Amino acid sequence: MKFTKILAAIVTTAALFSTSVASHADALTDRAKSGKPIRIGFAHEIPWAYPGDKNEPLGFANAIAVGVLKSMGYTNIEPVVTDWGGLIPGLQADRFDIITGGMYITGKRCKNVAFAEPMGKFGNAFIVKKGNPLGIHTYKDIKDKDATMVTVAGYVNVDEALKEGVPENKIMQVPSNTEMLAAVRAGRADAGAGTYFDARNLSESAPNEIEPTDPASLPEWTNNWVAIAFKKEDQDFLKAYNAAQAKYLGTPEMLEAVGKFQYTKAQLPGDAKADWICANR
Known part of the structure; x- marks a missing residue:
């Protein structure tokens, strides 16, 4: 009887612990899974990212980001347009969740944001x-x-x-x-x-x-690599995004989506990783 009570207590504690761990997903993961819109921030930078006539997200950086998010099951996406200089401050101030504006990975920027793996390489x-x-x-x-x-x-x-x-x-x-x-x-x-x-x-x-x-x-x-940027604390979502992007980059679907915005196979990022780029750019 005592053993049964002890076993039940262990199971209950484990369940509570599991629930506690699950509830500590990062804020962006919680936001996305709750059905709230994922807010993407970008400036008016043709052909990287820019708003359409109805404020829809255009440009190849937006096309890639939206394609990856859709492959993850997220279609509730809200564009937020700002000046280029306001992108990182806007992310840090929680005015949007992701920077999709075609931002180069640099060591200076890596101190303030967490970059996904690169989506392209440019001169x-x-x-x-x-x-x-x-x-x-x-x-x-x-x-x-x-x-x-x-x-x-x-x-x-x-x-x-x-x-x-x-x-x-x-x-x-x-x-x-x-x-x-x-x-x-x-x-x-x-x-x-x-x-x-x-x-x-x-x-x-x-x-x-x-x-x-x-x-x-x-x-x-x-030469620089461009990537989507996240808040540093949104590591769970960033990890999931990187996995989805790795499957999406270079596919016929992706190349068709970006083709109208001047991105071609020649701009694919190669093997460079964000950590290396942060340390060397």
């Missing part, structure tokens, strides 16, 4: 006046020619330029690509720095005035 470039009158192809060209560079606040190009010796007073920072294009067109800056996608798309919007530089001119270390 950077400049926009310059037609004919590239100053012959700007690299950050060292900007330094040597005493030129002024403009980029979007929060872009990795600021740190890249500083690393290559561009003086801080020669780096203009603006809120968006629209202002970057305007600065180069007006002659307030000699070159605008961003991703090659940025440079190509901005040049196409002003084909008689602006042209992109060749991303291959920049050193290899300026």
Whole structure:
């Protein structure tokens, strides 16, 4: 009789312990499983991530993130659009749950957010006046020619330029690509720095005035991997997301979803892992 009571007590304690452990899933896992919307944060960055006419999430970073979330069984997704510089602060302030804006993994950012494994690898470039009158192809060209560079606040190009010796007073920072294009067109800056996608798309919007530089001119270390970012405490959800993304990346379904946004097989991330990238970028 005593043994039976002891056994029953053990079973009850184990059940309570199990329930306690289960209830300690991270906040995003609890939110998603309760049916609340998963809020995805992004800026207006064509073709990475941007809102459609009805605020729907467009761009290849959004397409991949939404595809992965759907494969996990989550279809209640709420877009939240903000300025690029507000993405990490917005995540930390719980204005949204995930950053899907096409953010490069860097050591500095890794201190503030938890990145999923990379979804793609990309190079950077400049926009310059037609004919590239100053012959700007690299950050060292900007330094040597005493030129002024403009980029979007929060872009990795600021740190890249500083690393290559561009003086801080020669780096203009603006809120968006629209202002970057305007600065180069007006002659307030000699070159605008961003991703090659940025440079190509901005040049196409002003084909008689602006042209992109060749991303291959920049050193290899300026190539970057892009990933979805989570709050550091949402490790359970991040682990599940990584497993689902590994099955989704490179599939015909995924490539079809991103094809309209200029992403091709050439941008697939390869074997680099987020931990290594955090330590080396």
